Amino acid sequence: MSQSIQAVGAGPVWGWRLVAFTAAAFVCLPLVSTLWLATSSTGEFWTHLWSTVLPRYVVTTLELMAGTGILTALFGLVSAWLVVCFDFPGRRFFSWALLLPFAFPAYVIAFVYTDFLEYAGVFQSALREIFGWDSPGDYWFPEIRSLGGATAMFSLVLYPYVYLTTRAALLEQSGNLFLASRSLGRGYLGTLWSVLLPAVRPGLAVGLALVLMETLNDFGTVDYFAVQTLTAGLFDTWLNYGDVGGAAQIAISMVTFALLLIYLEQFSRRKVRVYQSRTRSPIQRARLNTVQSAWAILFALHW
């Protein structure tokens, strides 16, 4: 009897394994071919790059990732917290509208914002009109095509990753936890920081990891913003120095860095246990008063 069950079970399991294996192999193909390409370069260009622009590329990349990481974490977490834990007019609308930036590639949004905010754009033109300035020397305005601009752009486009994963994690939490903390006298922000944050940290980390990898691998947006990250070095090595193998080596370094990030994240929470009560009671949404609601809506509408 048990044999026949096994026999019946074995077929599909093997089938699925084959499917999974094929899929995995297919996904790994680019990685393997990149590794293969990387062996084709002697790597002599590294000396030149290291002694010239590479340190700058690395620093810029880290700055961009740090900035984008902090902003997306903040915005993703707070917006998820608002739509899960509170009730205010438009909450239902925002709970899906906050995902909308997903529909646009970062560089498209970059085009739109730059067009609006640059010197000849609508915004600065209006300022000049109002204040009677007529040349760039007359006033100061932040440079849109800069590291800061790129960070803002990535944050605007990528925060939904954090929002999505954090919201899912928050919805998993027991309302009792929330209530207990509140009844012990902690405020909303205190509860968010010391009770909810540790509980949703795994979800937030997953979202954040995705954000950072997207930032790391982007070329279009950073190129448009004249911000040189490692991808600039990669294309440069490939197209201007004609060294595909070298470009592949840079790519491998970037993949390694991404893997390191994931590992660090997992390592850092090896002792954290996430409790989930069996009898889950959903979080009771707290009603916000008018002023609070206005703030919440303003926040959700983007800065």
Add this chain to the structure above:
Amino acid sequence: MKQFFKRALTVSAAALMLPSLQAQAAETVNIYSNRQPYLIQPILNAFTKETGIETKVVYAKKGIAERLAREGKNSPADVVLTVDIGRSQELMDKDVVQPIKSAVLEKNIPAQYRDPEGRWFGLTVRARAIYASRERVKNLDLNYEDLAKPEFKGKVCTRSGKHPYNLALIASLIAHKGEAAAEEWLRGVKANLARKPQGNDRAQVKAIKEGICDVSLGNSYYLGKMLTNEKQIEWAQAVNIVFPNQSNRGTHVNISAASVTKYAPHKEAAVKLIEFLSERLAQKMYAEQNFEYPVNPAVEPSGLVESWGKFKADTLPLSEVAKHRKTAAKLVDKVNFDG
């Protein structure tokens, strides 16, 4: 029974398709192109009309040389249409093109604009011009060297030093004056920049219009493109086009070019196509459509381009320029030009 019919149908369809593909292949030339469809397609249509040879184009912005190298003998490509001498050089470095001898091409294309061994042939010529504010720059007798002089401090705009157009210009400086002088020049220009290198050639002219800078580097045909663009015409009207170094070596020029691939399955048709591209009809179409200079001296540029006046082009063979391209890229890194 139904199954049988279905299968028979599939098999016979497949059998029919094979010879038809081959028949088609005999009269087709396959093209990998850096150049954009709006420019190439009308010319290719004219070619098909005249010769009966069909064309098939794969458009790609980057990476054609790699692709050819990867495909090797199995590549379907016959002709590569590239922009910039650097890309042509890359095709030779990767050993994916072959030498061609053609009396027509040698007659139509001046020697300086083709590879001595026939591995690339220039089809159009563009000048690397200086755009100067009509309002703020009065002396139009300019040299590239002037862009590095203190009088232009904070007044120069350019796209990335790593862009092929600028790399070729720097390479030509290396060829003429040596590496040290080119480095000196790069440092000087960097010190004069009004802003970090960004955007394309047209964006610099826009910046001149906005008062951000007074002079910029840009390819000549962009003036024609801006003048015929409703939104950009006001940028173009804010500048004069200057052909630099007229009293000495001449203005640096670059080309768009064609090559026959190493393993071209339809070599004969490929050569025919390139010859066609060097003849009057195609040259005229290039000139009118994209405001470039025809490489064929017997063909005149478009009326608009002619109105900018004649200029003296640097006679340094482009194959010499191509040799210094990697050094140019290294110099750009060394002086941290884009940073």
